[in-house]
Amino acid sequence: MDNSTSNMSEKLLQYLDGGLAGVEKENIEQQLATDPSLQAELESLKETREALKLYGLKQKVSGIHQQMMTELQTPVKKTGLKRRIIRYSMAAAASIILIAGGIFLYSFLSVSPGKVFSSNYRSYELSTMRDGDTQQVSSVEKAYREKDYTKAIEAYTPNPSTTIKDNFLAAMSYIELGNSKDAIELFKKVLEQDELQKSNFLKDESEYYLALSYIRNKEPKTALELLRKIKDNPNHLYHEKITSKLIRQVKMLKWR
Amino acid sequence: MEVIRNLPDQELVENLQTGKRMDETIKAIYRNHFESLGWYIMNNSGTRQDAEDVFQEVVVTFIDLVQKNKFRGESTVKTFLYSLNRHAWLNELKKRGRALAREEKYEKGKEQAEPDAGHLIADREGRSEIMKLVGSLGETCKKILLLFYYENLSMKEILKSMHYENEQVVRNKKYKCLKQLEQMLNEKPHLKSTLKSLLNG
The missing domain is CATH 1.10.1740 (Rna Polymerase Sigma Factor; Chain: A)
Structure with missing residues (x-):
């Protein structure tokens, strides 16, 4: 770059910067009008100036950008986190509901009168007899002790003088034979007898097995009333047997 | 604020x-x-x-x-x-x-x-390359050029903040710096269209 071009360049820049006036300005404008290379140089200077302006602007925005990202990220992150927590909680709650629902549905569908009955039923065991007692044993009791329930029913003759014990054992035999209907009738009879004689003999047992028979006979509503009565009475012999699970299962049977 | x-x-x-x-x-x-x-x-x-x-x-x-x-x-x-x-x-x-x-x-x-x-x-890429070129200028050059072309300060104001002897020195420095940047940009012909679109939209 010799001195004259350098001078020209400087003048051109001054012109671009708006630092020329009067004759100097007019001269350069005349030259620009006829000299394409000078035009190109002016164009190039303008581009350079433009690059600087953009750089300055970018620097300015960049400083604010960092600041704003911190400002906007905090609430955004917070709500994001909050939203995420809510979303996860919802998902967790939904899963729990789904699982619980599944468990409930499974137990609801799998619960059946037969299952509830058999998972709660234990055969009634008579106390062991001493040798001398043999002659007092009725034929019903004898057959029951031998676990010959058909024989026990055959030996059973219902009449007003039939003992509470025989009635009860006949009822138990019906249960063992799967005849809930007749078992129910006989348990009711035992309870009536107890009522009449102001006795409690085999009362608790009858109530419990009656409830189980109701379950098996698909009368969960009646069974439930009886079960609640037993559960509410802490002195009842079978109080401990009535679990919340049993109550729940019977409730489910009600809705089936 | x-x-x-x-x-x-x-x-x-x-x-x-x-x-x-x-x-x-x-x-x-x-x-x-x-x-x-x-x-x-x-x-x-x-x-x-x-x-x-x-x-x-x-x-x-x-x-x-x-x-x-x-x-x-x-x-x-x-x-x-x-x-x-x-x-x-x-x-x-x-x-x-x-x-x-x-x-x-x-x-x-x-x-x-x-x-x-x-x-x-x-052309984000071209722009970002131009930004890098400007950024690679010496600190003094960048400062003078930005004060003048971005902040629109006068030579007098720049003189105050840069401790130069007189305005002419600042003017010469600014000229040299701008020319340096112009040359850097011209060395990358592929940036020409980006520069043109910057200028003319």
């Missing part, structure tokens, strides 16, 4: 043109538009970092266009920013080679309804 939230478009544009309350105005743009524009990118296979980078670019481009009187208020600021943002991101996706065909198709259908801002924000 005052926090401007609901800045009417007209006032916002005026502030950017005159440089009045520049910081608060830029902040208002961030507060009002970053979330929805960023959301668009993050919902179109972008990360939050992508959203931030593109938004910064959008803001720079927008201010530049406003200052060159190229934003004429034919659409709202919001629509205009959205359009810049969308184009910048679609270009970026194309560059990354994973533009979604569905997205492109959808966008094509929308083209007429919005101002065509495509060319205004094109």
Whole structure:
């Protein structure tokens, strides 16, 4: 770059910067009008100036950008986190509901009168007899002790003088034979007898097995009333047997 | 500092043109538009970092266009920013080679309804290369040039802040620095079109 071009360049820049006036300005404008290379140089200077302006602007925005990202990220992150927590909680709650629902549905569908009955039923065991007692044993009791329930029913003759014990054992035999209907009738009879004689003999047992028979006979509503009565009475012999699970299962049977 | 939230478009544009309350105005743009524009990118296979980078670019481009009187208020600021943002991101996706065909198709259908801002924000890569070149200038050069061409300070004002003997020294320094940058830019002929579009829009 010799001195004259350098001078020209400087003048051109001054012109671009708006630092020329009067004759100097007019001269350069005349030259620009006829000299394409000078035009190109002016164009190039303008581009350079433009690059600087953009750089300055970018620097300015960049400083604010960092600041704003911190400002906007905090609430955004917070709500994001909050939203995420809510979303996860919802998902967790939904899963729990789904699982619980599944468990409930499974137990609801799998619960059946037969299952509830058999998972709660234990055969009634008579106390062991001493040798001398043999002659007092009725034929019903004898057959029951031998676990010959058909024989026990055959030996059973219902009449007003039939003992509470025989009635009860006949009822138990019906249960063992799967005849809930007749078992129910006989348990009711035992309870009536107890009522009449102001006795409690085999009362608790009858109530419990009656409830189980109701379950098996698909009368969960009646069974439930009886079960609640037993559960509410802490002195009842079978109080401990009535679990919340049993109550729940019977409730489910009600809705089936 | 005052926090401007609901800045009417007209006032916002005026502030950017005159440089009045520049910081608060830029902040208002961030507060009002970053979330929805960023959301668009993050919902179109972008990360939050992508959203931030593109938004910064959008803001720079927008201010530049406003200052060159190229934003004429034919659409709202919001629509205009959205359009810049969308184009910048679609270009970026194309560059990354994973533009979604569905997205492109959808966008094509929308083209007429919005101002065509495509060319205004094109060539992010070229711009970023130019920014790097300017950034690589010596600190003194950068300072003088920015004070003069960006901050629009007079030679007298620059002289005060730079401790030079006299204005002529500053003027000479500024001339040399600008020439240096011009040469650096001219050494990269592929940046010519980017520079031209910067200048002429």
